[in-house]
Amino acid sequence: MDFKFTEEQEKFRKEVRDFLEAEIKAGTFQxxxxxxxxxxxxxxxxxxxxxxxxxxxxxxxxxxxxxxxxDRLILTEEMLRYGAPAACHWFADxxxxxxxxxxxxxxxxxxxxxxxxxxxxxxxxxxxxxxAGSDLASLRTKATESGDYYIIDGQKMWTSxxxxxxxxxxxxxxxxxxATPKHRGISEFIFETSLPGITITPTIDITGSTAWAEVFFDxxxxxxxxxxxxxxxxxxxxxxxLDYERAGLERLMGNYPLFDAIIKFVKETKWGxxxxxxxxxxxxxxxxxxxxxxxGRLLTYRVVMVMEEGKAPNVEAAMAKQxxxxxxxxxxxxxxxxxxxxxxxxxxxxxxxxxxxxxxxFLGSKGYSLQAGSTEVLRGVIATRGLGLPA
Amino acid sequence: MNFxxxxxxxxxxxxxxxxxxxxxxxxxxxxxxADAKGCSPELWQEMAxxxxxxLVLPEKFGxxxxxxxxxxxxxxxxxxxALPGPFISTVVTGALxxxxxxxxxxxxxxxxxxxxGKTIFTLALTEPGGNxxxxxxxxxxxxxxxxxxxxxxxxxxxxxxxxIADFLLCFARTDEQAAVxxxxxxxxxxxxxxxxxxxxxxxxKTIGSDKLCEVVFDNLRxxxxxxxxxxxxxxDLYQKMMPQAAVAKSCIILGSIQQxxxxxxxxAKERVQYDKPIGSFQVIQHYCANxxxxxxxxxxxxxxxxxxLSEGLPCLxxxxxxxxxxxxAFGRVSTLAHQIHGAIGVxxxxxxxxxxxxxxxxxxxxxxxxxxxxxxxxxxxx
Numbered sequence: 001m002d003f004k005f006t007e008e009q010e011k012f013r014k015e016v017r018d019f020l021e022a023e024i025k026a027g028t029f030q031x032x033x034x035x036x037x038x039x040x041x042x043x044x045x046x047x048x049x050x051x052x053x054x055x056x057x058x059x060x061x062x063x064x065x066x067x068x069x070x071d072r073l074i075l076t077e078e079m080l081r082y083g084a085p086a087a088c089h090w091f092a093d094x095x096x097x098x099x100x101x102x103x104x105x106x107x108x109x110x111x112x113x114x115x116x117x118x119x120x121x122x123x124x125x126x127x128x129x130x131x132a133g134s135d136l137a138s139l140r141t142k143a144t145e146s147g148d149y150y151i152i153d154g155q156k157m158w159t160s161x162x163x164x165x166x167x168x169x170x171x172x173x174x175x176x177x178x179a180t181p182k183h184r185g186i187s188e189f190i191f192e193t194s195l196p197g198i199t200i201t202p203t204i205d206i207t208g209s210t211a212w213a214e215v216f217f218d219x220x221x222x223x224x225x226x227x228x229x230x231x232x233x234x235x236x237x238x239x240x241x242l243d244y245e246r247a248g249l250e251r252l253m254g255n256y257p258l259f260d261a262i263i264k265f266v267k268e269t270k271w272g273x274x275x276x277x278x279x280x281x282x283x284x285x286x287x288x289x290x291x292x293x294x295x296g297r298l299l300t301y302r303v304v305m306v307m308e309e310g311k312a313p314n315v316e317a318a319m320a321k322q323x324x325x326x327x328x329x330x331x332x333x334x335x336x337x338x339x340x341x342x343x344x345x346x347x348x349x350x351x352x353x354x355x356x357x358x359x360x361x362f363l364g365s366k367g368y369s370l371q372a373g374s375t376e377v378l379r380g381v382i383a384t385r386g387l388g389l390p391a
Numbered sequence: 392m393n394f395x396x397x398x399x400x401x402x403x404x405x406x407x408x409x410x411x412x413x414x415x416x417x418x419x420x421x422x423x424x425a426d427a428k429g430c431s432p433e434l435w436q437e438m439a440x441x442x443x444x445x446l447v448l449p450e451k452f453g454x455x456x457x458x459x460x461x462x463x464x465x466x467x468x469x470x471x472x473a474l475p476g477p478f479i480s481t482v483v484t485g486a487l488x489x490x491x492x493x494x495x496x497x498x499x500x501x502x503x504x505x506x507x508g509k510t511i512f513t514l515a516l517t518e519p520g521g522n523x524x525x526x527x528x529x530x531x532x533x534x535x536x537x538x539x540x541x542x543x544x545x546x547x548x549x550x551x552x553x554x555i556a557d558f559l560l561c562f563a564r565t566d567e568q569a570a571v572x573x574x575x576x577x578x579x580x581x582x583x584x585x586x587x588x589x590x591x592x593x594x595x596k597t598i599g600s601d602k603l604c605e606v607v608f609d610n611l612r613x614x615x616x617x618x619x620x621x622x623x624x625x626x627d628l629y630q631k632m633m634p635q636a637a638v639a640k641s642c643i644i645l646g647s648i649q650q651x652x653x654x655x656x657x658x659a660k661e662r663v664q665y666d667k668p669i670g671s672f673q674v675i676q677h678y679c680a681n682x683x684x685x686x687x688x689x690x691x692x693x694x695x696x697x698x699x700l701s702e703g704l705p706c707l708x709x710x711x712x713x714x715x716x717x718x719x720a721f722g723r724v725s726t727l728a729h730q731i732h733g734a735i736g737v738x739x740x741x742x743x744x745x746x747x748x749x750x751x752x753x754x755x756x757x758x759x760x761x762x763x764x765x766x767x768x769x770x771x772x773x
Binding site for chain 1 (some may be wrong): 392393394395397400460469501535546568656660661667668670671676677679680681687688689691692693694695697698699709711712715716761764766768771772773
C-alpha cells in the first residue's frame with residue numbers, strides 16, 4: 001500500500017494548478033460549481049488542448065499523451081477544485097475517446113480523436129429517451145439502413161453538452177426484429193449535429209440553467225461510417241462506456257467550489273462577536289463533510305487504481321459514484337443549514353453570501369444521483385455483480 | 392499510489408485468519424466473555440509464540456520489526472474473529488509508547504516481556520466526571536512529589552484489562568500551576584506496577600466482552616524512574632499515542648463490519664421467503680450495497696491512516712477521519728445486518744451479537760466521534 005503520489009505526479013499537479021491560477025488571474029473564468037458539465041468555454045478548452053491535456057491517457061500513435069490514469073485523475077481533480085469550465089471537452093475526453101479507441105474503426109480513430117484533442121469536437125451524449133431512462137435498452141430511436149446511409153428518427157433527452165455540442169454520440173435501434181431481449185439490436189453512432197433534421201431544444205433545470213437538451217431526429221441521414229463498432233452490439237459496448245462515465249471525481253467534486261467557499265466564509269465572517277468557525281456545531285458539520293469527502297476521494301481513487309490495472313471499473317465505479325453524489329448533496333444542504341436564513345439567498349440577491357452557491361447547489365445536486373446511473377441502479381450493480389446477490 | 396496489500400501482508404492476513412478461525416472459535420469467545428479474566432491465557436501464549444505481541448518491536452526486544460501497517464492487517468483479523476483480550480492495551484498503549492518515549496532501561500525492562508507474552512500493559516487515562524471529549528484536560532488524579540518519587544491518589548475509569556494487567560500507563564497531574572492556563576499542561580505519564588500497594592481494581596459491567604475497570608489509587612508510591620517520557624510533558628506522549636490507538640480500534644471495527652457484511656450477504660442468499668432468497672429483493676440488495684460501501688470506504692480510510700503511521704508522517708487528520716468513519720460505519724452496518732438477519736440475529740445464540748457488542752464498545756473507545764470530528768475541524772484550520 002502506498003497513499004502518496006510520486007514526485008513527477010506532484011510536479012504535474014503543480015503545473016495544472018499554476019495553469020488554472022494564471023487563467024483565473026487572466027479572467028478566463030471564475031471558479032463555479034458544475035463547471036465541468038455546464039461551463040461552456042471554447043477558449044478555455046482550446047487552452048487545455050494546447051497543453052496536451054485532452055486525451056491525456058490515449059495512445060501516442062493516435063496523438064494522445066499515453067499518460068497514466070493517475071495523471072488524468074490529478075488533472076481532473078484540479079480542474080474540479082478550481083471549478084474550471086471544461087464542459088466542451090469533458091465528455092469526449094472521459095468516455096467517447098475511450099469508446100472509439102476500444103470499438104471504433106481506424107478511420108474514426110484517425111479523424112475524430114484528433115478533433116477532440118484539438119478542442120474542436122464537442123461531443124454530446126445521446127443516451128436517455130422519454131421511455132428509456134434507467135432502462136436504457138427500452139430506447140426507441142431508430143436507425144434504418146438505406147444504401148450507404150442510416151436514417152435516424154426519434155428523440156433523445158437529458159443530453160449532456162446538448163446545447164453547445166457540435167457532435168453527438170448516440171445509441172439507436174438498428175434491428176427491429178431483434179427486440180427480445182431488448183438490449184440486442186442496438187448500435188452506437190457518432191456524427192455532426194449540423195446535419196439536416198436535427199433539432200435541439202434546451203432543457204431548463206430546477207436551478208434555471210440549461211444543463212441538458214432534448215434532441216429530435218427527423219429523417220437524419222448519416223453515413224454508415226458513423227457507426228462505432230459492431231452493428232447490433234451497441235448495448236454491450238455502451239455498458240462498458242458507462243463505467244467510465246461514473247468513474248471520475250466529478251461525481252464527488254461537482255460542487256467543490258461551494259466547499260471551499262463555505263469554509264472560507266465561516267473563517268472570515270463574524271456573527272455577533274465571534275467568528276462562525278468557532279461555533280462547535282458548525283465545526284462538527286464541516287468536519288463531518290471533510291470526513292465524508294475523504295471517503296469519497298478514497299473510493300474514487302480506488303476506481304482509478306482499477307483502471308490503471310487495465311480493468312474496466314464496474315462495481316468500483318458504481319460504488320464511488322453513488323456514495324459521492326450523496327456527499328455532494330449533503331455538502332449543499334449542510335452549507336445552507338450553516339448559513340441559516342441567508343442560505344436561501346440566490347446569487348442575484350442583496351445579502352447573498354458566497355455568491356448564492358449553497359441554494360443553487362442544493363437544487364442542482366438533486367440531479368447528481370440521477371445522471372450516469374441512478375443511485376438505485378448503481379446499488380443494484382454493487383449487490384448483484386459485486387456481492388453476487390441473485391438478480 | 393497503490394491500494395492493495397503487499398504479498399507478505401496478504402500472507403500475514405491469511406495466516407492470522409486461519410489461526411484465529413481455528414483457535415478462537417465463537418465457543419471460545421463465549422467462554423472467555425463469561426470468564427472473569429476476559430482472556431484465554433493459552434491463546435495469548437500461542438499468539439506470543441507467533442510473534443504477534445512483538446510484531447512492531449525491534450528484534451533486540453524479541454520483536455520482528457514490522458510496520459504499523461502490518462499491525463493493522465493483524466488487528467483487522469482480530470476484529471473479524473471478535474478476539475477478546477488485552478492486545479491493543481498491551482501493544483498499542485503499552486509497547487509503542489515505551490518504544491517511542493522510554494529510556495534504554497525501560498525498554499529493556501518491559502519490551503522483551505511484552506514480546507514473550509509475559510507482560511500485560513494497559514492505559515489508565517479517563518477519569519470519572521471528566522469530559523469524554525477531552526480526557527487529557529479532565530485529569531485530576533494527582534502525583535505529588537515524595538522523597539525519590541511520587542505519591543498518586545485518585546480514580547481512573549474505563550481502564551481496559553486492569554484486572555489482569557501487570558503494569559498501567561497512567562496519566563497524572565504533576566504541575567497544578569501549569570494546568571491553570573491549559574488543562575493539557577503539567578501532566579506526566581507513569582508506569583505503575585499493579586502489584587504495588589495502594590491500587591484496587593473493579594471490573595465494570597459493559598456492553599462488550601472487553602473488561603473495563605475502575606482503578607483506585609490510594610497513596611500509591613511510584614519511583615521517579617517510572618516516569619515515561621518527560622516530567623510534565625505527558626501531552627506529547629498522549630498526542631503520539633492517541634492516533635495510533637484510534638486507528639487500532641478502527642481496525643477492529645473494520646474487521647467487525649467486514650464480517651457482518653459477509654455473514655449478512657451469505658444469509659440473504661440462503662434465506663427464502665415468498666419463495667425467493669431474500670437477497671433477490673431490491674430493498675435487501677440496496678441495504679447490502681450500502682453496507683459494502685461503508686466497509687470499503689472504511690477500509691481505505693483505516694489503511695491510509697495506518698500507512699501514514701508506518702511512514703512516520705503527520706496523520707492526525709487521517710486518524711481522526713478513520714475513527715469517525717469507523718464509528719459511523721459501524722452504526723449503519725450493524726443496524727442493517729440485524730435488519731436483514733431478522734429475529735434470529737438478535738438471539739444470544741447467533742454470532743452477530745459478538746460483532747454488535749464488540750463494535751459498540753470499540754466505537755466509544757479512544758475518543759468519541761464528536762471528539763475526533765473536532766480534531767478534523769482543527770486540522771481544517773477552523
